[in-house]
Amino acid sequence: MSNKSNKNEDNKPVKVNKWDGSAVKNALDDAVTAVLIKKYNYEENYSLIDGRLLLCGVAVGVAMFALLWDWLYPFPHSRPVLIICVSTYFTFMGLLSLYTSYREKGIFVVAVQKDPAGFVPDNIWEASSALKKYDDKYNLTITVKDGKTGNLRTGSFVRSVANFIDDNGHILHDLVEPEVAKLHSSLLTEKKEK
Structure with a gap:
C-alpha cells in the first residue's frame, strides 16, 4: 500500500x-x-549539504558549550571561555558564508551517474x-x-x-x-x- x-x-x-x-x-x-x-x-550525492551541516553543527556546538560553561561558572569566571567561544562561533559563521558563496554557488543537486x-x-x-x-x-x-x-x-x-x-x-x-x-x-x- x-x-x-x-x-x-x-x-x-x-x-x-x-x-x-x-x-x-x-x-x-x-x-x-x-x-x-x-x-x-x-544517485543523489549529499556531500555539499553535509559540508554545510558540519559547519553549522560545529558552530551550534560551540554556542551550546559556551552556554553550558556560563551556566556552570557564572560570568566573571567564564569570561575567557566565552571570548574564545564567541570568536570561534563567528569564525565558523564566516567560513559558512564563504562555503555557500564559493563552493555551493547555488547548486541544489549533485547527482552521480x-x-x-x-x-x-x-x-x-x-x-x-x-x-x-x-x-x-x-x-x-x-x-x-x-x-x-x-x-x-x-x-x-x-x-x-x-x-x-x-x-x-x-x-x-x-x-x-x-x-x-x-x-x-x-x-x-x-x-x-x-
Whole structure:
C-alpha cells in the first residue's frame, strides 16, 4: 500500500504561490532534481549539504558549550571561555558564508551517474539555478564532470517561469522535463563529439 501512495504523491502536481519568486524557484529546482534522479536514475550525492551541516553543527556546538560553561561558572569566571567561544562561533559563521558563496554557488543537486559495469569512473552532474527578485527569468545551469577525463561541460538555459507554471500555480512537470532532457542530451552529445 505504501508503494501505491508514493506513486500518487509523485503524480500530484505541486502548487506554489506564483507571485513568490523564492517558492517558484524552489519548486522548479525540485522538478529538475526529480528529472535527474528519477528519469535518468542517477544517485543523489549529499556531500555539499553535509559540508554545510558540519559547519553549522560545529558552530551550534560551540554556542551550546559556551552556554553550558556560563551556566556552570557564572560570568566573571567564564569570561575567557566565552571570548574564545564567541570568536570561534563567528569564525565558523564566516567560513559558512564563504562555503555557500564559493563552493555551493547555488547548486541544489549533485547527482552521480554510475557506470553499470563499474569500470569507468562516475560522472558528476551538478545543477544550479538563479531567479532574481521581481524577475520571471529562471536560469538553470547544469555542469557535468566527466569521470574518465576530468573535463567539465556546462550547459544552461533561461526561460520565463510562465513556461513551467499554469494559471493556478501548479508546476507543470511535463514542460520542465523536456527542457532538462534537452540540456542533458546536449551535454552528452558534447562528450561524444570530443
